[in-house]
Amino acid sequence: MTDVKLSPADLAAALARRGSLPRRYCEDFVRSFFEVIEDGLVHDNLVKIKGFGTFKVVDIDARESVNVSTGERFEIASHTKVSFTPDTSLRDAVNKPFLAFQTVVINDGTDVKKMEAIEEPSVDEPVSAAPVAAEPVAAEPVAEVPVAAEPVAAEPVAAEPVAEEPVAEEPVAAEPVAAEPVAEEPVSAEPVAEEPVATEPVVEEPVAAASVVTDPVSSTATASIVEKEPAPAAPAAAEASSCCCHSRCHAIWGVVLALFFMALGYCIAYYWHPVALPEWKFEWKKAEPKVDEQAAAAAKAAAAKEAAAAKKAAEEESKVPAATRNYPQMDGGEYWIVGELGMETMSPGKTLLNMALKYYKDKDLFKYICTMNEIDNPDIVPLNKELKIPELRHKESGMTPQEVAEAKKAEKAASKKAAAVSAPASQAPAAQAPAAQPSAGQTVTE
Amino acid sequence: MNNKEFIAALSQKEGLLQRDTQKLVNLLVAELSSQFENGSTLAVQNFGQFEVKKKLERVVVNPSSGQRMLVPPKLVLNFKAFSALRERTQKGGES
Numbered sequence: 150m151t152d153v154k155l156s157p158a159d160l161a162a163a164l165a166r167r168g169s170l171p172r173r174y175c176e177d178f179v180r181s182f183f184e185v186i187e188d189g190l191v192h193d194n195l196v197k198i199k200g201f202g203t204f205k206v207v208d209i210d211a212r213e214s215v216n217v218s219t220g221e222r223f224e225i226a227s228h229t230k231v232s233f234t235p236d237t238s239l240r241d242a243v244n245k246p247f248l249a250f251q252t253v254v255i256n257d258g259t260d261v262k263k264m265e266a267i268e269e270p271s272v273d274e275p276v277s278a279a280p281v282a283a284e285p286v287a288a289e290p291v292a293e294v295p296v297a298a299e300p301v302a303a304e305p306v307a308a309e310p311v312a313e314e315p316v317a318e319e320p321v322a323a324e325p326v327a328a329e330p331v332a333e334e335p336v337s338a339e340p341v342a343e344e345p346v347a348t349e350p351v352v353e354e355p356v357a358a359a360s361v362v363t364d365p366v367s368s369t370a371t372a373s374i375v376e377k378e379p380a381p382a383a384p385a386a387a388e389a390s391s392c393c394c395h396s397r398c399h400a401i402w403g404v405v406l407a408l409f410f411m412a413l414g415y416c417i418a419y420y421w422h423p424v425a426l427p428e429w430k431f432e433w434k435k436a437e438p439k440v441d442e443q444a445a446a447a448a449k450a451a452a453a454k455e456a457a458a459a460k461k462a463a464e465e466e467s468k469v470p471a472a473t474r475n476y477p478q479m480d481g482g483e484y485w486i487v488g489e490l491g492m493e494t495m496s497p498g499k500t501l502l503n504m505a506l507k508y509y510k511d512k513d514l515f516k517y518i519c520t521m522n523e524i525d526n527p528d529i530v531p532l533n534k535e536l537k538i539p540e541l542r543h544k545e546s547g548m549t550p551q552e553v554a555e556a557k558k559a560e561k562a563a564s565k566k567a568a569a570v571s572a573p574a575s576q577a578p579a580a581q582a583p584a585a586q587p588s589a590g591q592t593v594t595e
Numbered sequence: 596m597n598n599k600e601f602i603a604a605l606s607q608k609e610g611l612l613q614r615d616t617q618k619l620v621n622l623l624v625a626e627l628s629s630q631f632e633n634g635s636t637l638a639v640q641n642f643g644q645f646e647v648k649k650k651l652e653r654v655v656v657n658p659s660s661g662q663r664m665l666v667p668p669k670l671v672l673n674f675k676a677f678s679a680l681r682e683r684t685q686k687g688g689e690s
Binding site: 153154155156157160163164167168177178179181182183184185186187188189190191192193194195196197198199200201202204206228229230231232233235238239240242243244245246247250251252253254255 | 596597598600601604605608609619620621622623624625626627628629630631632633634635636637638639640641642643645647654662663664665666667668669670671672674676680681683684685
């Protein structure tokens with residue numbers, strides 16, 4: 150950005166160059182331009198110029214104020230002010246660097262101060278390779294945190310807290326996207342505690358990617374187990390990591406820090422996102438056997454229970470469309486991913502949000518695009534990345550997101566007419582389910 | 596004074612056709628736009644100063660729903676009238 154101070158003469162010179170006009174004439178024109186604006190303001194109080202903006206003379210009422218140094222009250226007399234509102238085109242041109250950003254809703258659980266507090270210890274980490282200390286990601290399940298930490302990132306981060314959660318425990322989850330800066334940070338945060346894990350080649354397995362669950366059966370199975378006994382899982386994990394630390398004779402603070410991160414992440418996940426827990430557990434189990442005997446034993450025990458829960462899961466599974474097995478599914482989501490709608494190439498100006506809006510008429514469904522493409526951090530999507538757009542079906546009614554949106558709209562209109570309190574949103578989709586069912590059935594048979 | 600009136604007044608002052616005046620104004624606006632895009636500041640004597648200012652991102656709260664929103668950073672074009680212009684509009688407003 151050149152920070153040049155222009156005068157009307159400079160402007161006239163630039164105009165002369167642009168329109169290849171005589172310079173003196175341009176100077177005259179520029180002067181008249183502003184004089185006419187001034188005249189217009191004096192006589193009409195308002196000047197509109199297409200493509201530039203609106204000048205307005207605004208009256209400001211008298212108001213009372215306080216002299217800061219003496220504390221004396223005095224009145225600011227009523228006066229007028231010249232306001233200028235740039236045209237949309239000019240405003241957007243000026244704001245070009247930030248045009249892609251949108252205002253984003255912050256989740257309730259996000260605490261910006263807490264993020265900053267956690268940030269500090271991670272800076273001391275000697276092994277930490279990444280200079281950026283936007284560590285909160287590792288410890289917090291809350292989605293919008295990175296947005297708060299990094300001013301540049303204004304797009305919503307995956308509202309899927311699970312994706313971040315496993316990162317706190319093991320670097321494994323971050324592996325598939327290791328090229329991305331943010332994904333690297335969690336890795337560097339924990340190397341002391343999890344050194345063996347990091348060295349294991351098995352760790353590279355993309356299976357560990359947070360949101361990827363290829364087998365619906367096993368995911369539901371583990372889910373039911375974890376819900377039964379989430380507590381024992383934590384100590385086991387903690388034990389495992391502390392073992393590693395001792396064997397490597399690392400400094401005590403490393404252990405303490407690691408435990409602190411784990412405990413914090415676990416607590417937050419448990420209290421705020423109970424749903425997130427199953428997946429976290431799932432992660433841990435997948436990688437842990439290669440890490441420690443103890444963990445292997447724990448996994449064995451879990452596997453036994455898994456078998457017991459498998460029956461239940463099988464029953465549940467019967468409701469699930471067969472096509473879902475071929476695609477990664479999002480835990481706790483409202484929709485199944487049953488196919489591909491098409492491909493999109495990430496290019497400047499495109500966001501996951503407006504893709505979701507385009508395909509589903511619901512920007513919140515960008516999470517499914519993340520899930521489909523194994524994107525851990527929706528803030529960072531490499532340029533020119535080919536994205537598969539998943540085809541979605543509602544888990545209960547089998548409707549597409551568009552149909553759900555329409556049903557909701559129709560329901561809203563209906564409730565407005567009745568002037569009654571709006572009924573729960575799920576009723577409308579249920580009512581329209583029969584109509585939508587055939588289309589869902591088709592996809593299933595495919 | 597809307598755009599049409601503005602062009603009419605300007606063409607009268609310059610002794611040009613309105614069509615040509617509009618073209619020139621468009622040219623000037625395009626030039627200004629590209630200058631502001633580069634972050635330049637324009638100060639016109641006896642008129643005012645146009646400046647591009649950066650607004651940091653911030654968190655706003657919807658008072659009715661309590662919803663918190665993160666507003667992204669942005670660059671805005673700011674205009675500040677010089678005292679000469681202020682005085683003239685003051686008088687014009689009163690008379």
